[in-house]
Amino acid sequence: MNLKEWIFTTDHKRVGVLYLIGSIVAFAVAGIMALLMRAELSTIGPTITGNPTQYNVWLYAHGAVMILGFQIPALTGFFANYCIPLMIGAKDVAFPRVNALSVWLFYVGIILAVLTFFIPDPPDVMWTGYPPYSTMTTGNTAMYSFTVLILGFASIIGGVNFLTTVAYMRAPGLTLNKLNIFVWCTLGAFVLQLIFVPVLGTAVTLISLDKYLGTNFFDPSKGGDVLTYQNLFWFYSHPAVYVIFLPFIGVVYEIIASHAKNMVFNYKMVVYGGIGGIVLLSGEVWVHHLYVSGMADWLRIGQMVTTLMISVPVGLMMIGLIGTLHKGSIAFTTPMMYALGVVFLFLIGGLTGVPLAVPSLTLAVSDTYYVVGHFHYVMAVAGTFAIFGGIYHWFPKVTGKMYNEFWGKVGFWITFVGVNIVFWIMMDIGVKGMPRRYYDYAHFPQFEDAHQWMTLGAGILAVGFAIAILNWILGAINGKPAGDNPWGSPSLEWSTVSPPPHGNWPTPPSVSEDWHPYGFKKA
Amino acid sequence: MHDTLKRVLRGAAAMASGTALAASAQAADATKIANPAASWDHLWHEVIVDITIIGIIFALMTAYFVWKYRRRPGNEVGTSDKLSPASAVGWVVIPVFVFLSIDFYTAANGWVLWNEYRDVPADRLEVKLESGMYSWDYTYPNGVRTQNELIVPAGKPVMLRMTSRDTLHSHYIPDFRVKEDSMPGRVTYLWFNPTKPGEHIVTCAEYCGVMHGYMAGRIIVKAPEEYAAWMKQEETRLAAATAPAEATPAAKPAAKPVKKT
Numbered sequence: 001m002n003l004k005e006w007i008f009t010t011d012h013k014r015v016g017v018l019y020l021i022g023s024i025v026a027f028a029v030a031g032i033m034a035l036l037m038r039a040e041l042s043t044i045g046p047t048i049t050g051n052p053t054q055y056n057v058w059l060y061a062h063g064a065v066m067i068l069g070f071q072i073p074a075l076t077g078f079f080a081n082y083c084i085p086l087m088i089g090a091k092d093v094a095f096p097r098v099n100a101l102s103v104w105l106f107y108v109g110i111i112l113a114v115l116t117f118f119i120p121d122p123p124d125v126m127w128t129g130y131p132p133y134s135t136m137t138t139g140n141t142a143m144y145s146f147t148v149l150i151l152g153f154a155s156i157i158g159g160v161n162f163l164t165t166v167a168y169m170r171a172p173g174l175t176l177n178k179l180n181i182f183v184w185c186t187l188g189a190f191v192l193q194l195i196f197v198p199v200l201g202t203a204v205t206l207i208s209l210d211k212y213l214g215t216n217f218f219d220p221s222k223g224g225d226v227l228t229y230q231n232l233f234w235f236y237s238h239p240a241v242y243v244i245f246l247p248f249i250g251v252v253y254e255i256i257a258s259h260a261k262n263m264v265f266n267y268k269m270v271v272y273g274g275i276g277g278i279v280l281l282s283g284e285v286w287v288h289h290l291y292v293s294g295m296a297d298w299l300r301i302g303q304m305v306t307t308l309m310i311s312v313p314v315g316l317m318m319i320g321l322i323g324t325l326h327k328g329s330i331a332f333t334t335p336m337m338y339a340l341g342v343v344f345l346f347l348i349g350g351l352t353g354v355p356l357a358v359p360s361l362t363l364a365v366s367d368t369y370y371v372v373g374h375f376h377y378v379m380a381v382a383g384t385f386a387i388f389g390g391i392y393h394w395f396p397k398v399t400g401k402m403y404n405e406f407w408g409k410v411g412f413w414i415t416f417v418g419v420n421i422v423f424w425i426m427m428d429i430g431v432k433g434m435p436r437r438y439y440d441y442a443h444f445p446q447f448e449d450a451h452q453w454m455t456l457g458a459g460i461l462a463v464g465f466a467i468a469i470l471n472w473i474l475g476a477i478n479g480k481p482a483g484d485n486p487w488g489s490p491s492l493e494w495s496t497v498s499p500p501p502h503g504n505w506p507t508p509p510s511v512s513e514d515w516h517p518y519g520f521k522k523a
Numbered sequence: 524m525h526d527t528l529k530r531v532l533r534g535a536a537a538m539a540s541g542t543a544l545a546a547s548a549q550a551a552d553a554t555k556i557a558n559p560a561a562s563w564d565h566l567w568h569e570v571i572v573d574i575t576i577i578g579i580i581f582a583l584m585t586a587y588f589v590w591k592y593r594r595r596p597g598n599e600v601g602t603s604d605k606l607s608p609a610s611a612v613g614w615v616v617i618p619v620f621v622f623l624s625i626d627f628y629t630a631a632n633g634w635v636l637w638n639e640y641r642d643v644p645a646d647r648l649e650v651k652l653e654s655g656m657y658s659w660d661y662t663y664p665n666g667v668r669t670q671n672e673l674i675v676p677a678g679k680p681v682m683l684r685m686t687s688r689d690t691l692h693s694h695y696i697p698d699f700r701v702k703e704d705s706m707p708g709r710v711t712y713l714w715f716n717p718t719k720p721g722e723h724i725v726t727c728a729e730y731c732g733v734m735h736g737y738m739a740g741r742i743i744v745k746a747p748e749e750y751a752a753w754m755k756q757e758e759t760r761l762a763a764a765t766a767p768a769e770a771t772p773a774a775k776p777a778a779k780p781v782k783k784t
Binding site: 124 | 767
């Protein structure tokens with residue numbers, strides 16, 4: 001294998017693996033930022049840096065890189081690229097060269113994001129980049145804008161590609177009601193990306209225009225409005241949560257169905273009620289990020305109702321997941337451990353979101369560690385567990401080899417303990433008043449113990465993640481041969497050899513009338 | 524129980540006919556000053572209990588399935604069948620009904636509390652707040668000014684009309700369970716009800732710049748007579764300083780008081 005072949009590849013599997021490598025690197029970088037922040041917060045006053053801006057840059061990089069450089073590319077880049085053509089029985093995506101372009105753009109975005117640590121005035125605007133601070137700071141806001149624009153563009157052309165692929169390249173006999181849940185989820189996510197990414201692009205472009213070219217979109221002293229940016233930003237960034245949520249819950253569905261060898265519970269409910277419901281509601285709830293921003297009261301009340309209604313499709317998807325366990329044959333493999341971990345973490349994260357949907361309750365807990373703990377449970381950690389579980393699940397397909405089951409489980413349990421220490425404590429002190437984005441908490445000395453526990457927890461979870469990543473690297477180098485279908489799944493990606501050749505199947509597959517990706521009983 | 528029912532009914536009424544009705548209901552029992560912080564504690568507790576119950580039900584069900592349907596000899600493959608059309612529909616309609624009921628119940632209660640937070644009692648102390656990097660500057664109705672210390676009398680609702688001279692800030696008073704952003708170009712408000720003398724921390728809850736974590740102040744609640752004495756003393760001092768220092772707020776950004784606590 002030579003490097004040139006990989007860089008200039010148009011094979012969807014190699015593009016996917018490139019996405020995976022890039023996003024794992026991004027994950028490591030952003031994870032180190034988190035550890036640095038936790039180290040800084042372990043004592044009151046300066047701990048490892050005396051410069052608050054340094055801390056704010058870590059905070060910016062942690063958020064922006066985890067979301068834009070790790071979760072979205074890992075889910076809609078790696079999993080979508082690798083699995084969708086294989087799951088629908090296609091030999092590649094509809095536009096392989098556009099696909100290659102998207103991964104190149106992704107790497108440009110990652111390089112820009114990493115340059116944050118090497119330029120003299122790195123952005124310190126948080127991943128949200130709210131004006132007026134983002135237009136006043138000496139930090140490099142343009143870097144933030146361009147990182148977002150490039151990653152956003154990569155994601156848009158990816159979306160066009162996959163919607164076309166699923167619409168036109170399904171194997172003969174593969175009707176829409178026989179698509180894997182993961183394929184449906186990813187389609188939903190790409191529909192959201194196509195509709196909403198342009199809005200984010202607009203928002204961050206206007207910020208840079210304001211800062212560098214003297215326009216006044218967000219400057220009230222010259223006729224602009226501060227709140228406009230927040231509306232534009234969250235009009236994308238709330239749906240972005242579902243761009244992460246949908247594929248990761250899709251991955252969890254694949255894992256649970258495969259490792260419980262069971263039919264997905266109430267398939268049409270999951271697809272049309274769950275995924276469809278989320279896509280429909282996702283654009284009507286952004287104001288819940290602006291409950292204390294000074295929005296009109298009627299908007300806050302209106303979107304309280306729509307936000308609470310999100311519990312309906314999400315609840316249906318949880319019922320689908322738990323229902324798939326019912327009458328299953330549950331094997332406690334590493335992917336299954338991660339998937340069950342997601343169910344647990346997502347339950348906590350989802351339910352702690354209920355009070356946050358209510359603006360009157362949010363008046364107290366908004367912008368505190370409670371919110372930080374909540375969204376780490378519901379999307380950051382649950383999403384990362386799903387990604388890790390998914391990598392373990394498709395590891396035999398991607399590499400043709402088997403990972404080490406023992407170390408896989410060890411890694412899982414260490415991480416699982418670590419995240420609960422960090423984020424449970426975080427929610428607890430948040431309710432008691434600890435605000436977020438603080439370099440120092442000198443006027444909240446009562447929280448020092450809690451901060452030290454969280455730092456310890458962060459150290460623990462980092463060890464767990466490191467074990468998992470090492471496990472993949474060692475498994476890919478000298479794992480035992482895994483066979484083509486180690487999980488005994490009828491889903492199409494397991495019907496070809498591992499790793500699949502260029503073109504995926506020697507002869508294009510077709511599926512019979514009674515085939516179903518979750519028809520384990522007949523398999 | 525009865526109390527809860529009453530709250531639901533009021534919430535439902537509020538949802539049916541908008542804030543106007545709830546506002547007039549509020550006006551009707553104006554004899555008693557609302558205490559949003561106490562109502563917050565009550566509703567928060569209620570919602571936390573609700574979600575804990577739901578969470579435990581789901582978690583126990585999952586744990587039971589995971590144990591009962593574990594893979595073992597004789598259970599090598601899952602055995603669930605495709606649902607019948609009736610049960611497939613039932614598994615949508617019933618959960619949707621249950622979830623929506625919980626949603627609307629929560630929304631109704633949330634709205635009632637919302638009205639409490641937004642309807643400021645007429646008999647109040649109204650203070651202007653201008654936030655800036657990195658201080659809270661209060662101006663009383665009579666022109667007395669304080670920085671990072673808001674002194675108020677116990678037993679009288681306090682309303683802040685807020686704006687900012689630079690970036691976003693959020694005036695967060697954890698003890699009174701309230702915050703709201705302040706920003707240039709718009710005026711926002713919040714109110715709280717200090718019932719007894721004491722000190723409460725004020726902290727910035729919206730990322731506002733490098734020293735965001737240090738932007739703190741205090742609310743000092745004094746007994747009414749102590750407050751009156753303090754205010755009298757400040758008024759005298761203000762009169763002594765006379766006119767020239769008055770007015771022209773934030774005319775010279777260069778003279779911004781940057782306070783690092």
